[in-house]
Amino acid sequence: MSIEVQHVSKKFGNFVALDDVSFSVPPGELVALLGPSGGGKTTMLRIIAGLEAPDAGVVLLEGEDATERSARDRGVGFVFQHYALFRHMTVFENVAFGLRVRAKAVRPPATEISRRVHDLLNLVQLDFLADRLPSQLSGGQRQRVALARALAVEPKVLLLDEPFGALDANVRRDLRRWLRRLHDEIHLTSVFVTHDQEEAIELADRVVIINRGVVEQNGSVDDVVDRPANEFVMRFFGTVNVFHDPLCHEQVVYARPHDVEIGTLPGAGTVEARVDEVRATGAIVRIVALASDRTPIHIEVTREQYQRLDIARGQAVHLRPRNARAFRDEGDCLEP
Amino acid sequence: MAGGYARARGGHAGSRPARLTEPPLVRWVLTALALLFLLVFLVLPLVTVFSEALVRGIGSYFSSIADPAALSALRLTLLAAAIAVPANLVFGVCAGWAIAKFDFPGKQVLTTLIDLPFAVSPVISGMLFVLLFGRQGVLGPWAAEHGIRIVFAVPGIVLATIFVSFPFVAREIIPVMEAMGTEEEEAARVLGASGLQTFFRVTLPNIKWGLLYGVVLCNARAMGEFGAVSVVSGKIRGVTNTLPLHVEILYNEYNFQGAFAVASMLALLALVTLVVKTVIEGRLETDVAASRESVAGEPL
Amino acid sequence: MLPGFRVTMGYTIFYLCLIVIIPLLTLPARTATMSWDRFWQTISDPRVVASYRLSIGAALAAACVNAVFGLIVAWVLVRYPFPGRRLIDALIDLPFALPTAVAGITLTTIYAPNGWIGSRLEPLGIKVAFSRLGVVVALIFIGLPFVVRTLQPIIDDLDPEVEEAATSLGANRWMVLTRVILPHLYPAWLTGFALCFARAVGEYGSVVFISGNMPMRTEISPLLIITKLEQFDYAGATAIALVMMLMSFGLLLAINALQGWSARRVAG
Numbered sequence: 014m015s016i017e018v019q020h021v022s023k024k025f026g027n028f029v030a031l032d033d034v035s036f037s038v039p040p041g042e043l044v045a046l047l048g049p050s051g052g053g054k055t056t057m058l059r060i061i062a063g064l065e066a067p068d069a070g071v072v073l074l075e076g077e078d079a080t081e082r083s084a085r086d087r088g089v090g091f092v093f094q095h096y097a098l099f100r101h102m103t104v105f106e107n108v109a110f111g112l113r114v115r116a117k118a119v120r121p122p123a124t125e126i127s128r129r130v131h132d133l134l135n136l137v138q139l140d141f142l143a144d145r146l147p148s149q150l151s152g153g154q155r156q157r158v159a160l161a162r163a164l165a166v167e168p169k170v171l172l173l174d175e176p177f178g179a180l181d182a183n184v185r186r187d188l189r190r191w192l193r194r195l196h197d198e199i200h201l202t203s204v205f206v207t208h209d210q211e212e213a214i215e216l217a218d219r220v221v222i223i224n225r226g227v228v229e230q231n232g233s234v235d236d237v238v239d240r241p242a243n244e245f246v247m248r249f250f251g252t253v254n255v256f257h258d259p260l261c262h263e264q265v266v267y268a269r270p271h272d273v274e275i276g277t278l279p280g281a282g283t284v285e286a287r288v289d290e291v292r293a294t295g296a297i298v299r300i301v302a303l304a305s306d307r308t309p310i311h312i313e314v315t316r317e318q319y320q321r322l323d324i325a326r327g328q329a330v331h332l333r334p335r336n337a338r339a340f341r342d343e344g345d346c347l348e349p
Numbered sequence: 350m351a352g353g354y355a356r357a358r359g360g361h362a363g364s365r366p367a368r369l370t371e372p373p374l375v376r377w378v379l380t381a382l383a384l385l386f387l388l389v390f391l392v393l394p395l396v397t398v399f400s401e402a403l404v405r406g407i408g409s410y411f412s413s414i415a416d417p418a419a420l421s422a423l424r425l426t427l428l429a430a431a432i433a434v435p436a437n438l439v440f441g442v443c444a445g446w447a448i449a450k451f452d453f454p455g456k457q458v459l460t461t462l463i464d465l466p467f468a469v470s471p472v473i474s475g476m477l478f479v480l481l482f483g484r485q486g487v488l489g490p491w492a493a494e495h496g497i498r499i500v501f502a503v504p505g506i507v508l509a510t511i512f513v514s515f516p517f518v519a520r521e522i523i524p525v526m527e528a529m530g531t532e533e534e535e536a537a538r539v540l541g542a543s544g545l546q547t548f549f550r551v552t553l554p555n556i557k558w559g560l561l562y563g564v565v566l567c568n569a570r571a572m573g574e575f576g577a578v579s580v581v582s583g584k585i586r587g588v589t590n591t592l593p594l595h596v597e598i599l600y601n602e603y604n605f606q607g608a609f610a611v612a613s614m615l616a617l618l619a620l621v622t623l624v625v626k627t628v629i630e631g632r633l634e635t636d637v638a639a640s641r642e643s644v645a646g647e648p649l
Numbered sequence: 650m651l652p653g654f655r656v657t658m659g660y661t662i663f664y665l666c667l668i669v670i671i672p673l674l675t676l677p678a679r680t681a682t683m684s685w686d687r688f689w690q691t692i693s694d695p696r697v698v699a700s701y702r703l704s705i706g707a708a709l710a711a712a713c714v715n716a717v718f719g720l721i722v723a724w725v726l727v728r729y730p731f732p733g734r735r736l737i738d739a740l741i742d743l744p745f746a747l748p749t750a751v752a753g754i755t756l757t758t759i760y761a762p763n764g765w766i767g768s769r770l771e772p773l774g775i776k777v778a779f780s781r782l783g784v785v786v787a788l789i790f791i792g793l794p795f796v797v798r799t800l801q802p803i804i805d806d807l808d809p810e811v812e813e814a815a816t817s818l819g820a821n822r823w824m825v826l827t828r829v830i831l832p833h834l835y836p837a838w839l840t841g842f843a844l845c846f847a848r849a850v851g852e853y854g855s856v857v858f859i860s861g862n863m864p865m866r867t868e869i870s871p872l873l874i875i876t877k878l879e880q881f882d883y884a885g886a887t888a889i890a891l892v893m894m895l896m897s898f899g900l901l902l903a904i905n906a907l908q909g910w911s912a913r914r915v916a917g
Contacts, residue, residue, distance in 0.1 A: 097532035101554040111540035383725040443657040468901040470851025472871035477672035544652035573748030575854035593750040612751040619746040
């Protein structure tokens with residue numbers, strides 16, 4: 014099922030959570046809503062699920078306007094950040110819940126429910142814990158039960174709210190890979206919220222970057238990493254150096270540490286700076302140089318390059334950005 | 350808003366190191382003072398109820414209890430409680446759901462209103478219903494016209510009982526429901542459960558101890574109320590007497606042994622209430638603590 | 650978004666209006682029909698004023714006694730383990746669970762001249778039953794749980810590290826108690842005191858037996874209200890009730906403010 018969000022806005026009191034957000038999720042894709050905490054991503058997810066109502070805009074599910082539909086009738090599966098497992102029910106009962114509450118007419122017989130639940134628990138490799146209570150499970154296990162529970166009702170869309178946020182780094186890594194494999198198997202349209210850019214890069218087909226209620230960029234993983242749309246997106250994925258065009262000070266360009274050429278001799282378009290710190294750890298050497306206005310510039314070179322350069326602390330160097338990006342045309346700088 | 354009066358705490362079972370506690374002499378004196386105070390003000394009255402009831406022997410005790418007037422008073426007490434407690438239970442659950450699971454302006458006002466009967470003296474509580482339905486009351490003439498007797502009759506007693514025991518269930522349920530958050534219900538909703546299914550399958554198991562606690566307190570108050578019912582009832586022996594009122598009547602007739610015999614039934618009820626209360630308190634604290642652990646913060 | 654808001658909110662408001670608001674509104678409605686002179690006459694009648702003084706004065710005295718002993722009891726229950734502590738602890742709520750009429754006749758029997766305690770005090774010239782002292786005794790019983798129960802959780806939550814810090818800085822036990830621990834307990838202590846006071850002011854059932862109900866001396870305000878109602882002087886009863894209600898509401902507001910202050914102190 015495809016999802017389309019059109020011009021959605023939402024305020025909580027005076028706080029603007031979402032401001033005219035639009036994006037679409039093609040069927041079968043795994044999309045990440047990425048951005049800093051408090052930026053509105055979870056609110057957006059909840060609006061898609063029907064757990065919040067937007068102040069303006071529509072949500073289309075499979076081309077139909079679902080904005081007025083209750084959360085019950087949207088055919089979505091939702092995995093909560095803190096799992097929201099029914100703490101007084103066993104793992105089995107949790108997963109069976111969605112099937113048991115169906116109206117008599119559409120409810121499968123108990124044997125069928127049991128079969129489906131066990132199939133799902135096997136899918137998430139937790140069948141041996143079917144009779145345990147959530148309090149007896151680890152965080153990673155609880156998360157998988159939450160996932161199985163959401164999948165039990167055969168949703169057309171899977172929504173996950175910071176699914177791995179509350180877990181240890183190791184567990185997180187393992188579950189990430191596992192979720193990706195699962196998605197490759199069942200190809201369920203999925204949207205997940207995260208503030209971790211590594212997670213987004215590793216898991217998602219496309220990324221929608223939301224910051225302060227606004228979509229900063231919407232594209233494939235390659236798009237957002239290599240072709241960022243603005244300064245915010247670029248900064249989100251790594252360190253960014255700001256250079257002013259020496260000829261036209263208004264013009265600002267951005268370059269990554271590994272895209273800064275460093276040399277001991279001045280040249281065309283170079284900026285002078287003084288070496289402040291050198292950290293030679295592993296294959297990459299990190300150099301921090303201070304420009305004439307004391308702003309630090311981060312440079313990364315290979316070990317080889319560093320040895321060829323032979324520079325020391327306090328030494329003057331000349332830097333030139335390569336592959337620099339300009340995002341705004343600031344002012345008019347005309348050559349005389 | 351305070352959820353019921355503060356819970357009893359078990360305290361620390363282990364003893365504290367000497368530097369963190371008072372010298373033994375002080376401890377002994379304080380303990381003795383405390384126990385003496387409690388002996389005089391708690392234990393003595395409790396023992397006296399039963400000793401006075403049995404002062405003329407067991408036979409006399411049982412005949413006082415089996416007295417028709419006493420039995421009819423018992424029936425009326427049970428009837429009033431049987432109506433007041435479920436009614437206030439339904440109210441408590443509704444108020445709990447509305448207040449704990451939703452955000453709306455004026456929540457504080459609502460919870461204060463729910464606490465109001467606590468601030469009203471029992472006699473005034475009864476008086477309100479007399480003002481409303483009594484002979485010169487607002488709806489008095491209307492009631493008389495339709496042959497409905499409220500004041501000095503059973504309906505008045507029931508209404509007064511509902512009023513004084515009104516806040517108990519709500520006050521216990523609301524904090525428990527607030528502590529459990531809304532995520533489990535939201536999860537149930539997305540999984541396709543209806544409102545009632547969500548309440549009975551997800552919410553209720555989580556609040557059952559708080560609910561029970563509130564019901565027990567509500568019941569104790571409903572059965573034991575004296576002042577409010579005193580005003581509304583007219584004290585017609587055998588008809589509009591509850592157990593506490595009957596105690597008063599017997600006492601004023603100098604039938605002390607009879608009065609204490611009936612009082613002992615109420616005292617037994619009080620003791621049962623205390624036992625059930627203590628048992629539930631333990632479960633309740635565990636529940637609320639577990640809730641707080643598994644609940645997320647507000648999403649944004 | 651969860652379902653059921655309209656239904657539950659609707660029923661809540663409906664029930665609230667029916668059971669609480671409408672009955673409560675009859676009070677000011679009735680008072681409004683009285684002329685100011687009549688109103689003033691009623692509430693300033695010497696007998697009525699005497700009853701206010703008794704109801705409030707005795708409640709205050711009882712609250713003070715409960716404040717002192719409640720603190721001791723709460724401290725002992727939390728800090729000093731002794732056999733049977735759990736039993737005693739459960740018993741603290743007895744005044745809450747016991748019907749007031751039962752408490753009333755029992756206390757009267759104990760403190761009457763021929764009662765267990767009354768007979769021992771009589772030779773000393775101390776009369777408890779049928780005197781103002783008796784009223785205070787009954788109110789002490791009624792308010793006993795309040796101070797104890799509000800203090801217990803606070804004492805239980807006291808951080809031993811704070812006491813250790815004070816001790817390591819040279820404070821002796823008395824100083825630790827009075828300068829470190831006690832100030833921490835003030836808000837809860839005050840709240841317990843106020844709750845106890847509020848409860849005692851309007852109390853009827855447990856007092857009306859032991860007081861003797863002598864006009865101008867041991868007559869409590871609630872009894873006066875009943876007397877007026879029995880005489881069908883609804884207006885008079887309403888007037889006295891209104892004054893009592895205003896006092897109660899004032900107390901309720903003070904208590905809520907105290908609890909808010911107390912919560913902020915603990916959180917900070």
